[in-house]
Amino acid sequence: MKKDFILILDFGSQYSHMIARRIRDIGVYTLLSHYNDVDYDVISKKKPKGLILSGGPFSVYEKNSPLISKSIFQLNIPIFGICYGMQLISFLFGGEIKKSKYKEYGKSHLIIDHTNNSLFYGIPKKSIVWMSHFDEVKIIPKEFKIIAHTTSCNIAALGHLNKNIYAVQFHPEVKHTEYGIFMLKNFVFHICKCSLNWKLNNFVKNTIDNIKKRVNKKKVILGFSGGVDSFVTAYIIHKAIGNSLICIFVDTGLLLENEKEKIFSLCEKMHFPIKIIDAKKRFLSKLTGVVDPEIKRKVIGKEFICLFQKESNKINNIEFLAQGTIYSDIIESSVSSKNLISNSIKSHHNVGGLPTTLMKLKLIEPLKKLFKDEVRKIGKKLGLPKEILYRHPFPGPGLSIRIIGGVSEKKISILRKAENILLQELITYKIYNSVSQAFIVLLPVKSVGIKGDKRTYEYVAILRIINTEDFMTATFSRLSYDFLEKVSNRITNEVDGINRIAYDITSKPPSTIEWE
Numbered sequence: 001m002k003k004d005f006i007l008i009l010d011f012g013s014q015y016s017h018m019i020a021r022r023i024r025d026i027g028v029y030t031l032l033s034h035y036n037d038v039d040y041d042v043i044s045k046k047k048p049k050g051l052i053l054s055g056g057p058f059s060v061y062e063k064n065s066p067l068i069s070k071s072i073f074q075l076n077i078p079i080f081g082i083c084y085g086m087q088l089i090s091f092l093f094g095g096e097i098k099k100s101k102y103k104e105y106g107k108s109h110l111i112i113d114h115t116n117n118s119l120f121y122g123i124p125k126k127s128i129v130w131m132s133h134f135d136e137v138k139i140i141p142k143e144f145k146i147i148a149h150t151t152s153c154n155i156a157a158l159g160h161l162n163k164n165i166y167a168v169q170f171h172p173e174v175k176h177t178e179y180g181i182f183m184l185k186n187f188v189f190h191i192c193k194c195s196l197n198w199k200l201n202n203f204v205k206n207t208i209d210n211i212k213k214r215v216n217k218k219k220v221i222l223g224f225s226g227g228v229d230s231f232v233t234a235y236i237i238h239k240a241i242g243n244s245l246i247c248i249f250v251d252t253g254l255l256l257e258n259e260k261e262k263i264f265s266l267c268e269k270m271h272f273p274i275k276i277i278d279a280k281k282r283f284l285s286k287l288t289g290v291v292d293p294e295i296k297r298k299v300i301g302k303e304f305i306c307l308f309q310k311e312s313n314k315i316n317n318i319e320f321l322a323q324g325t326i327y328s329d330i331i332e333s334s335v336s337s338k339n340l341i342s343n344s345i346k347s348h349h350n351v352g353g354l355p356t357t358l359m360k361l362k363l364i365e366p367l368k369k370l371f372k373d374e375v376r377k378i379g380k381k382l383g384l385p386k387e388i389l390y391r392h393p394f395p396g397p398g399l400s401i402r403i404i405g406g407v408s409e410k411k412i413s414i415l416r417k418a419e420n421i422l423l424q425e426l427i428t429y430k431i432y433n434s435v436s437q438a439f440i441v442l443l444p445v446k447s448v449g450i451k452g453d454k455r456t457y458e459y460v461a462i463l464r465i466i467n468t469e470d471f472m473t474a475t476f477s478r479l480s481y482d483f484l485e486k487v488s489n490r491i492t493n494e495v496d497g498i499n500r501i502a503y504d505i506t507s508k509p510p511s512t513i514e515w516e
């Protein structure tokens with residue numbers, strides 16, 4: 001039976017994926033597509049129960065601004081426009097959009113003018129909403145009526161007079177919008193009439209059944225990185241096919257201290273069959289002279305594939321390669337041929353960097369439609385140990401993308417020591433579990449310092465510690481000077497090669513979490 005689902009057309013807002021997560025949280029399957037990847041035909045074929053047009057950083061009047069065909073309004077699918085989505089709907093229906101007098105970012109007071117509409121069902125007349133815009137609708141199309149305003153925005157929400165088309169200038173998906181989740185529920189249940197169909201328990205059971213059927217006595221190798229995604233992937237596949245799964249952990253030489261030993265003992269605990277391949281020399285020699293981060297990723301991706309291919313040749317009856325790819329890997333790595341806006345940010349090695357054409361094995365990616373927090377929830381339900389569930393993510397290309405520019409054995413060793421000190425202090429200060437990711441970046445820049453009355457000329461390192469819900473947006477962690485000082489003192493004293501530490505205080509966006 002085909003599942004009810006909501007389709008979000010992404011116009012490039014940093015919050016688009018949040019809309020998907022919120023709706024999945026309330027129990028309805030939701031997909032996110034770049035606005036340009038789906039047209040009238042695709043939508044009418046896929047038959048979503050509702051369409052959401054996301055926000056985006058554009059002005060509808062700009063040259064090359066992302067537009068869609070007005071024909072989608074003929075499909076009679078309920079539509080909800082958010083921020084840019086609202087401006088787009090108004091524009092396509094002939095309304096007028098202009099720069100707001102004031103750019104508005106942050107909390108605003110919403111006043112509902114028409115309480116008897118389905119979008120605002122059960123929501124108090126006055127509430128707080130989160131705004132983030134520089135354009136706004138000035139003249140509404142004649143088929144619409146204003147259903148809410150704020151103190152600084154006269155047209156904060158619109159409803160079509162006859163069709164199920166709604167639009168809001170604010171962001172209901174952001175937690176600061178007090179009744180945002182109620183609005184999304186109203187849209188999904190009252191307006192689109194979706195049924196509850198997204199439950200992680202069902203997901204696990206169905207996925208195990210599907211894998212069992214698909215694999216059918218063949219063997220599967222799993223590129224095992226040791227993060228929560230690969231543990232959950234291993235768990236699900238192991239449940240489905242037992243020891244026909246072989247986890248392969250590649251020691252690239254770009255790992256954290258004692259990583260190999262930790263992974264080995266955790267796998268033993270979970271009874272996963274694991275094979276460790278020592279490929280330190282191979283990776284280092286391939287990376288020598290490579291400076292560009294994307295080329296580092298491609299080189300590493302290619303080596304992984306060659307190794308997996310070589311290993312698979314040694315195993316009889318092997319047909320599949322499994323990976324712990326999750327939805328955000330796919331969104332952030334995707335490059336749509338037609339897409340103008342959300343260009344590939346980084347080719348995370350488990351997606352974009354994998355030259356799958358070289359690979360004869362078929363791919364199994366059971367988590368590819370899940371967000372990180374959904375993977376953790378599943379892991380928790382499956383009873384995975386805390387040390388796996390709450391491990392900070394570690395990128396596939398490892399320390400190579402934390403060494404800016406050229407990679408060498410010496411630099412890897414410097415960085416590994418510094419990272420180890422950071423990890424120890426995060427644990428001592430009981431900070432590890434309250435931040436989402438913490439690491440050091442080694443710059444190709446030296447500075448003058450003084451150690452034991454002697455002049456030094458050593459590398460500058462950056463401390464990067466962030467908090468995030470989903471790794472798509474992030475803020476730097478506001479930690480005590482005491483902690484920062486301790487980490488800085490220990491690294492500059494104990495690690496030969498680093499004499500200066502700086503703390504990175506940028507958010508994502510505009511920065512990314514890793515430096516490369």
Ligand code: XMP
Nearest residue numbers: 346347348349393395396397471512513514
């Ligand atoms: P960025 O730097 O893109 O990071 O903001 C988001 C999350 O992804 C991790 N990351 C990677 N993971 N291969 C991976 O498997 C990669 O090439 C890669 N690049 C970044 C990063 O550590 C963060 O958790």
